[in-house]
Amino acid sequence: MTLIEIIIKPFKLDEVKENLEKIGIKRFYAQEVKGHGRQRGHTELYRGPKYEVYFLPKILIKVVVPDKKIKKTIDAIMKSARTGRIGDGKIFINNNIIQVVDIRTGKKMNDNNIQSRFRKKINSIEE
Numbered sequence: 001m002t003l004i005e006i007i008i009k010p011f012k013l014d015e016v017k018e019n020l021e022k023i024g025i026k027r028f029y030a031q032e033v034k035g036h037g038r039q040r041g042h043t044e045l046y047r048g049p050k051y052e053v054y055f056l057p058k059i060l061i062k063v064v065v066p067d068k069k070i071k072k073t074i075d076a077i078m079k080s081a082r083t084g085r086i087g088d089g090k091i092f093i094n095n096n097i098i099q100v101v102d103i104r105t106g107k108k109m110n111d112n113n114i115q116s117r118f119r120k121k122i123n124s125i126e127e
Contacts, residue, residue, distance in 0.1 A: 002070050002095040006061040007035070008081045009089065013059050019076040020063065028063035038086050058089065064097060 008016060013030060020028065034055035043050050065073050074091060082088055100109045 001064050001097040001100070002067055002093060003097055004063050004065060004070070004073060004077075005092040005094070006063075006077055006081070007033070007058050007089040007092075008061065008077075009083070009087065010057055010059050012081045012083075012089075013061075015080040016061065016077055019080040020073070023069070023072050023076050025063055025065060025069070025073060025076075028061055030059055030061045033058050033060045037090075056087065064100070067095065070095075 006016070010032070017030075020026075035058055036054055036056055044053055063073065070093065074093075077091060101107070102109070
């Protein structure tokens with residue numbers, strides 16, 4: 001299993017969500033964050049005086065995918081999040097997930113358990 005963390009512009013969230021759902025990724029987390037990279041913020045006017053905004057609003061999406069879906073997931077994100085301008089965001093890929101623990105039940109799942117569990121759910125839905 002691989003954890004993919006994506007930082008995107010806020011107005012791209014719906015488009016990214018739709019593309020992830022099209023490739024079968026229905027579970028992920030999104031949160032509002034602030035940061036800056038090469039953009040370095042910008043200057044705004046508010047009731048006369050100028051002030052510098054150093055941290056820009058972004059969305060951080062976290063999704064865990066099977067290793068065989070990494071390329072498809074990245075392609076879907078790139079297709080939907082890219083505007084071609086500075087500040088489009090970044091994709092961080094961390095494939096060191098060894099185990100997942102369900103908080104409610106305490107059940108521990110490794111890569112094989114997780115994939116087979118999702119396969120069973122998908123097969124039962126398709127029938």
